[in-house]
Amino acid sequence: MSENFPPGFLWGTATAAYQIEGAAREDGRTPSIWDTFSHTPGKTERGDTGDIAVDHYHRRAEDVRMMAGLGVNAYRFSVSWPRVQPTGRGPAVQRGLDFYRALVDDLLGHGIEPVLTLYHWDLPQELEAAGGWPERETAYRFAEYAHCVGEALGDRVTRWTTLNEPWCSAFLGYGSGVHAPGRTDPVAALRAAHHLNLGHGLAARALRAVLPSSGQVAVSLNPAAVRARTGSAGDLNARRRIDALANRIFTGPMLGGAYPKDLFADTARLTDWSFVRAGDEALCRQPLDWLGVNYYQPAVVSEATDPAAERHDGHGVSDHSPWPGAESVAFHRAPGELTGMGWSVDPSGLYDLLTRYSREAPGLPLMITENGAAYDDKPDADGAVHDPDRIRYLHAHLSAVRRAIADGADVRGYFLWSLMDNFEWAYGYGKRFGAVHVDYETQRRTPKSSALWYGRVAATGELPEVPVG
Ligand code: PNW
Secondary structure: OOOEOOOOOEEEEEOOHHHHOOOOOOOOOOOEHHHHHHOOOOOOHHHOOOOOOOOHHHHHHHHHHHHHHHOOOEEEEEOOHHHHOOOOOOOOOHHHHHHHHHHHHHHHHOOOEEEEEEEOOOOEHHHHHOOOOOOOHHHHHHHHHHHHHHHHHOOOOOEEEEEEOHHHHHHHOOOOOOOOOOOOOHHHHHHHHHHHHHHHHHHHHHHHHHOOOOOEEEEEEOOOOEEEOOOOHHHHHHHHHHHHHHHHHHHHHHHHOOOOHHHHHHOOOOOOOOOOOOOHHHHHOOOOOEEEEEEOOOEEEEEOOOOOOOOOOOOOOOOOOOOOOOOOEEEEOOOOOEOOOOOEOOOHHHHHHHHHHHHHOOOOOEEEEEEOOOEOOOOOOOOOOOOHHHHHHHHHHHHHHHHHHHOOOOEEEEEEEOOEOOOOHHHHHHOEOOOEEEOOOOOOEEEOHHHHHHHHHHHHOEOOOOOOO
C-alpha cells in the first residue's frame, strides 16, 4: 500500500552558493572565508576550490529549466554574503542582488517555490579579519545583511532561513578546523556558537520588520540523533553531553530562550560564558514559522575508556575535537551500510529527530531541508548514470518521514541534498551528492536515475513500494 504525503508538501532539492556558483571574482564579489581556506594549501582534497564550481552563476536559467523538467516544486539555495556586501558591511551591491532576483523570477516562472538561506558558511573574509563569529560584532553585521536581502527580495520570496547548520560553522570552523576559517580554539568555537545564535535572533527580527506578513522565517539545524552505545550511566552521560553540544546549545536559546545549564557546567573548565550578555538569550528566541532539519546519519557515543580511540563521527580528520570539553566521549560507527562519505545509512535517526521535535516543540512545523548521500557515480558507455544506492537511500529515508508524519509529526517538505554534484567542502569534487551528475570538464549536467525516480515521487506525492529506478 502506498500512502500519499500531505497536500501542499514541498518536494525540493537544495544547494549552497559557494558549492555551486563559481564566478568567485565577478560583479564585485570579494573572498569569503571559504575562498581563503580552499586556496590555503592542505585544507581541501587535491587543493580543490569553488572558483568555478559548477558554474551555476552563468548557467542559472538552464539549471532552473532542468529542475522544472524533473518535476520538483521547490528549491533551496543560499545567497553569497560577499556578493551582496563585499566588505560585510554597508549598503548592498545591486549586481549581487540582481543575480538572486533573476534566479527567484526564473523559479517562480516555472512554478518552483524558492526557499532562501541567508548564510551557508561563506562569511566575508573582511569580517573574519575583524574576528569572525567569535566576535559579537559579526552577529550585528549578519542582521544588517539580512535586512538588505529581505528588503530586496521580500516581495518575491516567502520562505526564509537565517543560518544553515550553525553547529558546522562554530565547531568545524573554529573547533576542529576542518572547515573555514580553520581555527582550532575550543573557546572561540563556543563564542562562535553564541554569536551565531544571537545573529539568528537579530536577523529573524530584522526579516520580520521588512517582510510582508506572509513571509516565513526559519532556521536549518543539523541536530544529532545521538544514541548511547549501552545503557550504562557513563554512556548515557556521554549522550547527554553530545546532545547538549550538538542540539540543545542551539534549540535552547532559539526555541526556549535559554542555554541548558548542563552545557555551562560541562564547559566550565573552558569558559564562564560571560560573553552571553543579559537579554541575549531572549533575543535568540524569535517566533519561527518552521524548523529546518538536516539529516545524514545518527551518532553512537560512549564514555571513552581510551581517549586516543579512533573517531568514527564522520566529521573529518583533525587532531582537534569539534566537541569542546567532551574529550571523555568516544564516537562509534553506527550499524548499517556506508555511503561514499563513510556515513552509515540509518533512517531511524531521521524518524527519531522528527518525532522528538514534534514532541518538544509542539505547534512548530518541520521541514527536512537536507537529506541525501554521496556515491561514486560514473556515466556508463551510453552516458547514462545509474545510482541504485541513492534511490534506496532516498526511499528508506522518505519512508521514515512518512512514518513520522503518520505518528503525528507536522512535516511540510523534503529537500534532497543536492540538486547536482558540487564542491563538497573539504572533500572538494571527490564526493558526489547530486541527483544530477556534473562532468567537471564540460559542465554537462546529466540527471542520474535517482533524479528521475525522485521527480516521479515529487510529481505524484506517492512513494512507490519498492525502490527501483
Ligand atoms: C551539510 N558533519 O554539511 C551541508 O549543509 C552541505 O553544504 C553539505 O554539502 C552536506 O551536508 C553534505 O556534507 C555537513 O561533519 C558537513 O557532521 C559535515 C557534517 C554535517 C553536515
